[in-house]
Amino acid sequence: MQFIVEFMKQPKEIGAIAPSSIYLARKMTPEKLLCDAKVVVELGAGMGHFTEEIVRKKPHGCKVIVFETNPLFSEGLAEQYRSREDVLVLLETAENLPLILRGLGIEHVDLIVSGLPFSSFEIEKANTILNGVHEVLNANGTFLAFQYSKYRKKIFERVFGSVTHERELRNLPPAYVLECRKEL
Numbered sequence: 060m061q062f063i064v065e066f067m068k069q070p071k072e073i074g075a076i077a078p079s080s081i082y083l084a085r086k087m088t089p090e091k092l093l094c095d096a097k098v099v100v101e102l103g104a105g106m107g108h109f110t111e112e113i114v115r116k117k118p119h120g121c122k123v124i125v126f127e128t129n130p131l132f133s134e135g136l137a138e139q140y141r142s143r144e145d146v147l148v149l150l151e152t153a154e155n156l157p158l159i160l161r162g163l164g165i166e167h168v169d170l171i172v173s174g175l176p177f178s179s180f181e182i183e184k185a186n187t188i189l190n191g192v193h194e195v196l197n198a199n200g201t202f203l204a205f206q207y208s209k210y211r212k213k214i215f216e217r218v219f220g221s222v223t224h225e226r227e228l229r230n231l232p233p234a235y236v237l238e239c240r241k242e243l
């Protein structure tokens with residue numbers, strides 16, 4: 060209910076009428092990418108379905124930085140993870156990703172997981188975020204983003220070269236998980 064109310068207030072920013080399903084959350088947080096990670100970033104966490112999976116699967120000592128612009132969601136997650144030194148929830152836009160990480164003394168990130176509604180963003184905003192993601196990913200890093208259509212896949216390809224995708228039908232609506240790797 061809370062999610063729908065926030066969607067009605069800010070449809071373009073929220074970009075979905077319901078939080079992602081557990082099936083999509085599992086696909087967005089593969090153990091093989093999390094098991095060796097030292098720093099993981101999540102962009103657009105909403106009510107934290109992906110955050111929960113990341114925190115559950117990540118190795119001890121791996122830091123998780125969450126960017127969420129909606130104050131209600133951000134404050135809720137900050138409260139939920141208040142006692143954890145390895146999870147930092149920021150009321151912050153993904154556009155400032157490189158700047159914020161520099162401020163935290165973090166040079167590179169192993170995995171970035173995005174729930175951002177790129178299809179409803181202005182193209183300049185989408186490009187700023189994607190360029191920032193590319194900048195902060197380490198050489199073997201991966202960027203995972205889900206989208207409800209492949210309409211904007213080409214903007215991911217412009218930044219990352221080849222982008223693969225998988226479908227998750229057990230989500231409302233069904234979603235594509237785009238996997239982008241930093242080209243060396």
Ligand SMILES: C[S@@+](CC[C@H](N)C(=O)[O-])C[C@H]1O[C@@H](n2cnc3c(N)ncnc32)[C@H](O)[C@@H]1O
Pocket residue numbers: 072073074075077078079102103104105106107108109126127128129132151152153154173174175176
């Ligand atoms: C489609 S919801 C996804 C929420 C959650 N990851 C899920 O899958 O259930 C998109 C989320 O991105 C957040 N968001 C939108 N623009 C953002 C931005 N520029 N920076 C960080 N978060 C943003 C919204 O507030 C919203 O919570």
